[in-house]
């Protein structure tokens with residue numbers, strides 16, 4: 349089960365950054381998400397996904413890297429961008445330094461080639477958040493970031509962006525125009541219903557397209573949660 353596997357690895361690694369191994373049950377769960385996302389873009393291909401949640405710690409970064417590796421393993425050229433500039437963690441998953449990332453590129457401290465880090469997984473590249481900035485909004489609203497998006501759109505089949513939680517920061521509204529679809533992560537049995545609803549309203553008010561909801565920390569025998577998990581796919585902005 350996803351939750352048990354995360355607990356075991358967490359104890360070993362002391363942090364929660366788990367890149368699940370192919371041929372595991374957990375990996376299959378992420379592969380199922382790929383199937384759902386592919387169905388959702390049957391008429392018009394979606395390639396730029398943002399992963400968000402209501403509050404911190406619900407599983408955004410884990411969901412982001414693991415969906416990205418599933419796409420990379422199915423022969424797609426994939427890029428992960430860490431736009432959670434306040435709490436960046438993507439670099440931990442790949443055991444790489446958080447230098448020469450988004451902030452460095454936007455502040456002209458490095459070029460794009462240097463900012464793109466190759467991972468050990470074939471076809472999977474990463475742009476980390478980069479050197480800490482006290483002004484994440486300035487970076488997110490910069491022309492430099494927008495032109496980076498345009499460039500990487502041509503270079504990659506799929507791009508997955510890790511973002512801050514919706515209720516904790518309004519950061520992402522400035523880049524929402526570039527994102528094709530949002531994936532909303534929800535911590536089963538923990539996220540408050542009214543707060544989750546507020547998240548969905550804010551995303552809808554920003555006129556973003558919601559691909560679906562990924563339930564994390566689902567207990568093995570929680571049939572209700574499982575039902576919701578599958579049912580929740582296709583959670584479109586007009587529904």
Ligand SMILES: Nc1ncnc2c1ncn2[C@@H]1O[C@H](COP(=O)(O)OP(=O)(O)OP(=O)(O)O)[C@@H](O)[C@H]1O
Nearest residue numbers: 350351354364404405406407408409410435564565
């Ligand atoms: N599907 C899952 N089942 C069980 N545990 C999970 C799952 N996904 C993530 N976790 C665990 O939950 C914790 C938080 O995960 P993660 O760092 O991905 O969340 P986050 O939303 O990115 O957090 P933050 O808001 O701090 O960036 C980690 O310990 C991680 O291992």
Ligand SMILES: [Mg+2]
Nearest residue numbers: 408409432437
């Ligand atoms: Mg995170």
